[in-house]
Amino acid sequence: MLRITCPYCGSRNESEFLFGGPVGTERPDPNTTSDADWIEYLTVKPNPLGPVQERWWHARGCGEWLTIWRDTRTHDIVEAPNDTE
Amino acid sequence: MTQNNRLTSGGRINRNRTVNFRFNGKPYKGFEGDTLASALIANGVSVTARSFKYHRPRGIVGQGVEEPASLVELEGSDASGNCPITTVKIHEGLGAKSVNCWPSPEFDLGGINQLFTKFLPAGFYYKTFKWPNWHMFEPSIRRAAGLAGAPAMPPAEGHFEARHAHAEVLIAGAGPAGLMAALIAGRSGKRVFLADEGTEAGGSLLSRNLTIDGLPAMRWVADTVAELTAMENVTHIQNATVWAYREHNLMIVNERQPNGKSVLERSWRVRADQVICATGAIERAMVFTNNDRPGSMMASAVQSYVNRYAALPGKKAVIFTNNNSAYAVAADMAAAGISIEAIVDSRKNVPSDVTGLVTGMKVLKGHVVTAAKGHKRVKSVVVSSISGNGSQTIKCDLIAQSGGWNPAVHLFSQSRGTLKFDEDIASFVPDVPAQPTLSVGAANGEMTLAQALSSGAEAGAQVSGGASTETPKTNDAPYAIEPLWRVEAKGPKGKAFLDIQNDVSVDDVHLALREGYTNVEHVKRYTTGGMGIDQGKTGNINIIGTVALQKGVDLQDVGTTTFRSPYTPVSFGAIGGLREESVLFPYRHTPITEWNHANGAFMYEAGARWRRPGYFPRKGESFQETVNREASTVREKVGVYDGSPLGTFELKGRDVGKFLDFIYTNVMSNLKPGNGRYGLMLSEDGLILDDGVTFRLDENRWMVSTSTGHADAMNMHMEELLQTEFPDWEVMITTVTSQWNNATICGPKARDVMEALGTDIDLSPENFKFMSLRDGTVGGIPARVVRVSFTGELSFEVNVAPRHMRELWQKVMEAGAQFGIEAIGSEANHVLRVEKGFLSLGHEVDGTADAYDLNMGWVMSKKKPDYLGKRSVALRRSSGKTRRELVGLLPEDPNRAIPEGAPLTPGGRKEATEGLTTACVWSVVQNRWVGLALLENGHARHGEIAHVRLKDGTIPAKITAPVFHDPAGELLRS
């Protein structure tokens, strides 16, 4: 069970949160994107060995949706990698 | 029986307390402090189990959680399955029996499998379940295999509980290393949590005759425990296994019977800044032919029975070793009166510091045991030189074997730390940790007592930021080993087991490798080696060694399989703690639960743990009569139900309209205040998430209702979109499900009831239209009245504050009495909605159907350029694939019900389905059974006959439009 730091509530047990999945690519314009790109957007989610950006909802807390980087090798919650903004 | 094999003195047992227990139906006596294993050894019981696959007779092999051979099922109030015999403490009245054998381990019918061993090779299950038809084998496999059954009843006494704790230092294991670390960390003032799986602290010292600073080592243990007990900052628990090492140093500890019988097990979740693994080491078996015969035991276990329990596992013993540790065992055994026939050591050179311990005994250096003889008990061993020369037979009834020691790296490995193979001790040791953790003592490959004490002290100092102190002097011999993964010298034929619990032999591993399963994880799954409940504690490294030998590579390159929690079996009760049934997930009630009970309601759980009345049976009525009565009341007169559990949200802000237009398929933003609209929400992949009615209260305030069971998910969905996709949109969401309760009055006489209640709202159809909302008072109570209908009849949903709900309900029943009002339950509601063809999530909305399939294409806005799911629905429909579409079904025999969920097949043949029945009810307006179904090309097939396929026949039914009552919807608008 992770310890996740909520910007409002501080370091809390994972059991207070619901997992919102990895953060994928930005939603393409559904009226201009190709079928293939739309399917890719819907179905291909990041699953790296290493840091992944993901969302958690502090459902049993303040209700904040937060975004963290978690290293899938160690579960360490880490800083955003340098090559991302 | 008397305890013939009990020494007259010594041991850590209480001879003043005799304990009566039963094993496989026979009565025995032991002493307080005994385990079931030690008591049975004292009573001379040698066959205690039958093996899993071949039903070979098995005895006691180990002394603790590593026990691979003998599992027992506890009976009566202790009922529990698959307990290692070595971990069961005896108490007065305990009853236990062996698993895997019927009728008894002495005479086991399943033993017949032994005659067919060549038909049960590795991968047997994989092969059998493919060809020709595994059902042929299944019944006999199920009878012959399988472990203990689950207890049929909850525990008679006591309960399970859970606790949470925080520690600066958690130490797993109270052997010498763990105690030393706890002592140093505790003295520094750190908050220490020390947990040990044994009944008392001391670890290996409980079983070995060693000294610390010239005194018996257990004296040092007692002094240390006393000092720790006196420290307020130290929590020390015994009978407590640290069985899981989770993320961010969360440790899960299972403490057994902390308060006598009142607490069966307590599950601790301890979050620690720093973890110290002082989990010791586990002795591994020797691999030779018939190494599983009763009487073939781990040397350390024999030492434990002799020293700790004063019980003799045999009279004449052969020691078989490849390392130093067995020599002290031989000395202790001889001192207890066991005749040591020979010490067989596979090493040609044995260090003199250990031969000195066994002066006068026969030591066969460079020799191996090639086989054991005897069936229900070892009678002799065959010994030859390691190259296979000079075979000799030595009579004995006990083999004490030591194949070396494996650091118990389980917890470290669970924490995702990596392991490396250490040539010096010929086993895997912790390498790079992944979390704040230290491994000390034997768990870190430091095998002597002196090393355990000094590494424990060092770790204790390290976590407290102090310097290591001098550690006490000890007297154990140095450790040295030459690995022997399996005996290769040829001897008598037979099976040499690597995994005794799962009956995996050297031949099985060789077969797996020949068949291409060369990765160690594949070897494990193909042979099931290491997959027993002991998780191969005594055998896994030998499997790795056997693979390495066969492939001609190093053990490091073979690697270990993944260590997973739990380290030892944990009961489901301990995992659940107090969170059982209604405590786990409390029921939700509306203010009229008591009224429902008082009026004889049969209560259902209706989504999200809401308790709702299913129906209100009257004396002498059948279930169907009750439902028919309630449904007819609504169609002919007036009914009322409590609609409070429906999910309700209030959305506020400038951008709510824009937001609703994005999450609903139709346009909401153009609603006028006071009006509402039915809407459908899709997920981005085009599936229906939920449906419901949305009302605009004023310019910037809206009320959104969702289905009862999906309210929480819809809240999450809306919040996620607002917070992550549209953070600059001004929309605030408040859950108001519990702020409003309602009585929904429905039926042709609903308006009459409203008038009788008295209201300041103009109820005329012209001024209060369907799908609109008015605030006012009803029966003198402030109320918000909504004209929606889930039954197809004229309906008024009267919403009030929860504190007024009982009063409202009472007034509705009184005012409605003259019109024949009745409370109706969810069964009648189901009938009413099916008659109207209204959708139900989980029935017609099954995760595949889209709005078009459900005759609701009108709800999919063509005007809006974008909304959630639009592109995906279009994409899916553009494939032109046949869709399952919503239709009505009229069984040709009007009195024949169709089971809900029953498949429809082409022509009723036994072949692939073309649809399913989503609902079927007795229609009170049609006076016959009517159904709804999702059927391939259903829209084009009205008037045709569909065939419901049952196991033993078919039901023909006419396909119709999915509406059986008031198709034009005039009644609900009236």
Ligand SMILES: [Zn+2]
């Ligand atoms: Zn929070």
